[in-house]
Amino acid sequence: MFCYQCQETAGNKGCTVKGVCGKTADVANLQDMLVWQTKGLAILANKLRAKGEQISKQVNHMVSKNLFITITNANFDDEAIVREIYKTMDMKKELLSKLSDEEKQGLKDVVFYDERDAAKLLEKATKIGILSIADENIRSLKELITYGLKGMAAYVKHANNLRKDDEEVDAFIQDTLEQLLDENKTLDELVALTLKTGEFGVKGMALLDGANTSAYGHPEITKVNIGVGKNPGILISGHDLFDMKMLLEQTQGTGVDVYTHSEMLPANYYPELKKYPNFVGNYGGAWYAQKDDFENFNGVILMTTNCIVPPKDSYKDRMYTTGAAGYPGCKHIEGEPGEHKDFSELIEHAKKCPAPKEIETGYIVGGFAHNQVFALADKVVEAVKTGAIKKFVVMGGCDGRQKGRSYYTEFAEALPKDAVILTAGCAKYRYNKLNLGDIGGIPRVLDAGQCNDSYSLAVIALKLKEVFELDDINKLPIVFNIAWYEQKAVIVLLALLYLGVKNIHLGPTLPGFLSPAVANVLVENFGIAGIGTVEDDMKLFFE
Ligand code: FS2
Ligand code: SF4
Incomplete structure (x- = not known):
């Protein structure tokens, strides 16, 4: 494995044996494979788009979700990542069937690569990773752009969950993924593409801002309680406000309270979310404090996105994932973008848990x-x-x-x-x-x-x-x-x-x-x- 995409990378150079984040070498390699396969899918989508064909939301959503899965601390589940790789290969086949033999001429190998043997897949994954780009400056710029695309894809995916799409942003992501496979790109061209990525980053964030505020109202000054109530609770973390809304709706009248952790704190600021009587407030600190916070919380935890820290045994059975997040041994709640999710299992589980331990009192304002x-x-x-x-x-x-x-x-x-x-x-x-x-x-x-x-x-x-x-x-x-x-x-x-x-x-x-x-x-x-x-x-x- 070789991964240097985050600030905590080993020695500020690269994780090569295991991730500082806890990612195994197999997971890191499979994530490289998922990104590579997504580039193959993007090539086909670009080709069809150029022919004037409409690309389905399913394809656009798959590209964003695949990239999101590979973000630091989002998904540690090798089997889940392999499933997404196979789904991507299936989707490539579907798009390939829309091209004539002539149109398939000259397409890159990645478009046709289809390997369902896990061992062979892993072997290939070690050959298409970051270090397969020999020139360190080209590699550096291509990875800078790749990481920008991953971040953008995460924001787009949240908007997709709220049934908002921007075909222009999706097309940009896919076109750029294809450009990243171009071995003849110059440094100047890549610098220009870096700034273009920033331009579409603004569009992606604007899309999500519009999606969140049209669904839940504009954030307003709010005093957020950081103490606890007496009921058992569900602690929701990550960034997905659609999951938050579904959880709040489904916990009404159950006797289970809802608290936010880390990046979910701002859910407290939205009029359409803060109105729920069992939404108590925020519990604990930033993502890296979760080992203590989740243990103390006593109740059920739902990770909607990154940042997951490999869980302690003391709460692993209380931790669930959904969306792009995943962790082996933790139950994953299914649901495609915008689909209703069933959180009843979490609610029943929470009812059997003690109320959260009070770790602080007071409020924060946001x-x-x-x-x-x-x-x-x-x-x-x-x-x-x-x-x-x-x-x-x-x-x-x-x-x-x-x-x-x-x-x-x-x-x-x-x-x-x-x-x-x-x-x-x-x-x-x-x-x-x-x-x-x-x-x-x-x-x-x-x-x-x-x-x-x-x-x-x-x-x-x-x-x-x-x-x-x-x-x-x-x-x-x-x-x-x-x-x-x-x-x-x-x-x-x-x-x-x-x-x-x-x-x-x-x-x-x-x-x-x-x-x-x-x-x-x-x-x-x-x-x-x-x-x-x-x-x-x-x-x-x-x-
Ligand atoms: Fe913090 Fe982690 Fe928000 Fe990052 S909770 S480092 O995902 O995206 O920010
Ligand atoms: Fe290392 Fe994990 Fe960061 Fe990659 S994401 S650089 S494996 S700590």
């Missing part, structure tokens, strides 16, 4: 997505004009296990009192319980939501640019100090680069998949930099 911030626009603009707010600091992104991430807590604490944090994603758990106060009623931590709600942060920045009549987003009093971990953060980064944001600081380490030359391109053209000490960065940003 719900500052674009609509809510626009409602406060006059107040915000006034505070900037009077100098009450001197700077906005975008600190969105991911949290993670590494000790060095305490930097973000210390950085938030050290900020000047006239600075406001704009955040989205699980990175906020490093500072969202610090009680950093407010500026004239505007909280100093404005949480827009999940990592995909970084879209809101971009919309807010563009609005401020318009209000202050600036010709360049970089003239705003905003600094970007973003934390990354997995591939959704990559698409957020590419989206910001496409929007023209310069001088983004990215930590806690720069990606291991960036070769020195590619890192240099990002530094020279976009001013991307890492992080330093809190003291040095305070001087850099505020003096």
Whole structure:
């Protein structure tokens, strides 16, 4: 195996024996195979599209789900991944049947590859992975684009669950997957494709934003309870709001309460979700804290997406997965995009569990997505004009296990009192319980939501640019100090680069998949930099 797609990759170089995330070599290789087969499927879809044929939603959804499955910490289940590979091979056959023998001429081997023997499949998987690209700079850019596509696909898949599709975004993903197999691509062409990926990342996030807000209303300022009730509960984690809604509906009147964990916290901000009386609040911290949080929770856990940490035996039998998520030995709740899912087994299971153990009390405040911030626009603009707010600091992104991430807590604490944090994603758990106060009623931590709600942060920045009549987003009093971990953060980064944001600081380490030359391109053209000490960065940003 070779995998270097996340921030915790071994030695910041690559996991080669087993993933730091817990992924086995077989799972890593099968994920490579799934991505490769998805490229084969994409080639066929592109060919049919070019002939003027309509590509079915089933194909588009399959491409997005396959990519999502390979995101860090989403799916550890080798048998489930093999099933998806076979389904993809079946779909290729179906699309191939629509081409004449002449049209099949010259198509790449991947289009025809169909191997149902698991051992042979694994053997082949070791030959088509990341290291099959010899040139380290081409490899670096192709992987940067691949990770951007994976992040975009995750957002698209959530929108698909809410029956929203954007054929233009699907077509882009599939066209780009095919381009990634082109061995003649130059570095310049790949840099251009990287920015194009960012452009479609914005479209993908806009699609999901529209899907979420049209289904559940606009997030609004909300005090989220972090204590517990007396009933047994189900703890729902990951990012899928459609699963959340179905769970809330099905638990009504059962005596089972619902709590969010990690990236599901922002579900508390949506009017159509927070209205349910048995939706108690949020339990615990960021994804990496789940081993303690899930043990303490006592009840049933539902993982709708990443980030799964290999579970402890103490709660493994209480953990269920659904959608793109999977873990061997944990029951998977089936359901295609947009389909009704039956959570009755979880509810019956939860009824037999003790109530959650109280680990903290109080509340956290969030719900500052674009609509809510626009409602406060006059107040915000006034505070900037009077100098009450001197700077906005975008600190969105991911949290993670590494000790060095305490930097973000210390950085938030050290900020000047006239600075406001704009955040989205699980990175906020490093500072969202610090009680950093407010500026004239505007909280100093404005949480827009999940990592995909970084879209809101971009919309807010563009609005401020318009209000202050600036010709360049970089003239705003905003600094970007973003934390990354997995591939959704990559698409957020590419989206910001496409929007023209310069001088983004990215930590806690720069990606291991960036070769020195590619890192240099990002530094020279976009001013991307890492992080330093809190003291040095305070001087850099505020003096
Ligand atoms: Fe956090 Fe994990 Fe949100 Fe990432 S819960 S690192 O998936 O996508 O952010
Ligand atoms: Fe390693 Fe990250 Fe890949 Fe897991 S996802 S194998 S930790 S690089």
